[in-house]
Amino acid sequence: MVDAYSTGRLLTHELAGRGAHLIHVQSSPRIPEFYRRTFDPDGFALDLGHDPSFAALVRTLKELEIDAIAPGTETGVRSAEQLAVALGLAHNSQTAPESRWDKEAMAAALRDAGLGAPDGLRVGSEAQAVEWYRAGGGGRVVVKPAMSAGSDGVRLCHDERSVAEAVGAVLSSESNLLGRTNAEAVVQELLTGPEYYVNTISADGRHQILEAWRYHKKRVAGSPIYDYDVPVDLSSDIGRTLCDYVRRALTALGVHHGPAHAEVIITREGPKLIDIGARPAGCADFPAGIAPDRVGQVEATASWLMDPASVHDLSIPSAPCTGIELRRVAMINGRRAPMTSLAWVDVLRELPTAAMVCPRAAQGDLLEATRDLATSPGFLYLAGTGDEVERDYRRLRALEGRHLYTEQQTAG
Ligand SMILES: Nc1ncnc2c1ncn2[C@@H]1O[C@H](COP(=O)(O)OP(=O)(O)OP(=O)(O)O)[C@@H](O)[C@H]1O
Ligand SMILES: [Mg+2]
Structure with missing residues (x-):
């Protein structure tokens, strides 16, 4: 596994539990703290760390006779793919691999395939972005790094000045969430409509849709x-539209094997992909017992790694659970302050519909006001009747209004 961080940690546990002999490879010498702190070395028989020589790493992995390779999270996608190619293991299309990690390349590949995608341009300067903005007649657009994650540096802009400022901020940022500098920014038309994400597993170019939210x-x-986020029934009209579009998009983006996480807005002209990651979705923890028939992406990825063809036989329910409302709620912190205690975790566990509370922040962290994934203190699942879930959701937001994460709280 390359970069067993974030969901890679869950995948490590799943594979270790199935008896896999796991080796870890680190894609770069410095892994951003956001990812690094999630690493659990225990599941690995061997941790090779980062090898600056690709050729040497390939030789080592050949000697170890590995059977399969996968990224644990977005930082490892490119290295895992290059290694899979070099080792002759199952890998995605090499025709335009950047269409799986560069946000303008993915849109261009979809447009070429006649599929919906946002109009946009990859830019290396503020002036280029402003010129594109002016030529498009103004309006509202999105500026973001060409390659990043966790909504880091994503800005909604409405005039030349805000476009130039946002591009300047992306290009001058010392490090994005993936631990790299941003060589380029993307300016894109702002798509409007409901947004969904779809998690998939593929083998030999055939795609299984696991769930949509x-x-x-x-x-x-x-x-x-x-x-x-709330789950979407895959057999509903919207579910079918998403499944159909995402299957075509995966093919157009050269995904042949393994997990993917696709983000799609259903616009008035139809579905358009915002972003895809050729790896399992982040924050994939799921409450036990709530949806016994659900096939999670971590489990599906483990099945694919250990027996690729088996994923064609997975029996996927059209919705993770029926008869209850399920909501996956992101924690939002309102102000920059130290988090001196994790007592709030128990406060949230006491909410009647709380099915699982997943803190990301650790005691002693200086919490920033939430502006992206890395600055969200965590997430939780609420499950119950619609009214109960709505009531607890409001209660959570009210507690956050009183600085839940940075002040000692008592229940009530
Ligand atoms: N062209 C667009 N039109 C409308 N919304 C957009 C557009 N581009 C990005 N967004 C919004 O910003 C979010 C983050 O953008 P994107 O997925 O490209 O960045 P990311 O760094 O991969 O973030 P994340 O990991 O949170 O998905 C999208 O999920 C969507 O809500
Ligand atoms: Mg994204």
Whole structure:
């Protein structure tokens, strides 16, 4: 596994539990703290760390006779793919590999395939972005790094000045969430309509849709931030539209094997892909016992790694659970302050519908006001009747209004 961080940690546990002999490879010498702190070395028989020589790493892995390779998270996608190619293991199309990690390349590949995608341009300067903006007649657009994650540096802009400022901020940022500098920014038309994400597993070019969720996001200071997600029934009209579009998009983007996480807005002209990651979705923890028939992407990825063809036989329910409302809610912190205690975790666990509370922040962290994924203190699942879930969701937001994460709290 390359970069067993974030969901890579869950995948490590799943594979170790199935008896896999796991080796870890680190894609770069310095892994950003956001990812590094999630690493659990225990599941690995061997941790090779980062090898600056690709050829030497390939030789080592050949000697170890590995059977399969996968990225644990977005930082490892490119290295895992290059290694899979070099080792002759299952890998995605090499025709335009950047269409799986560069946000303008993915849109271009979809447009070429006649599929919906945002109009946009990859730019290396503010002036180039402003010229594109002017030529398009102005309006609202999105500026973001060409390659990044966690909504880092994503800005909604509405005039030449805000476009130039946002591009300047992307290009001058010392390090994005993936631990790299941003050589380029992307300016894109702002798509409007409900947004969804779809998690998949593929083998030999055949794609299984595992689940789809509707995102709800808030806008804070021009940036989209996670609010909450609800599952979509794959057999509903919207579910079928998403499944059909995402299958075609995966093929157009050269995904032949392994997991993918696709973000799609259903616009008036139809579905358009915002972003794809050729790896499992982040924050993939799921409450036990709530949806016994659900096939999670971590489990599906483990099945694919250990027996690729088996994923064609997975029996996927059209919805993770029926008869209850399920909401995955992102934690939103309102102000920059130290988090001196994790007592709030128990406060949230006491909410009647709380099915699982997943803190990301650790005691002693200086919490920033939430502006992207890395600055969200964590997430939780609420499950119950629609009214109960809505009531607890409001209660959470009210507690956050009183600085839940940075002040000692008592229940009630
Ligand atoms: N062209 C666009 N039109 C409308 N919304 C957009 C557009 N581009 C990005 N967004 C919004 O910003 C979010 C983050 O953008 P994107 O997925 O490209 O960045 P990211 O760094 O991969 O973030 P994340 O990991 O949170 O998905 C999208 O999920 C969407 O809500
Ligand atoms: Mg994204």
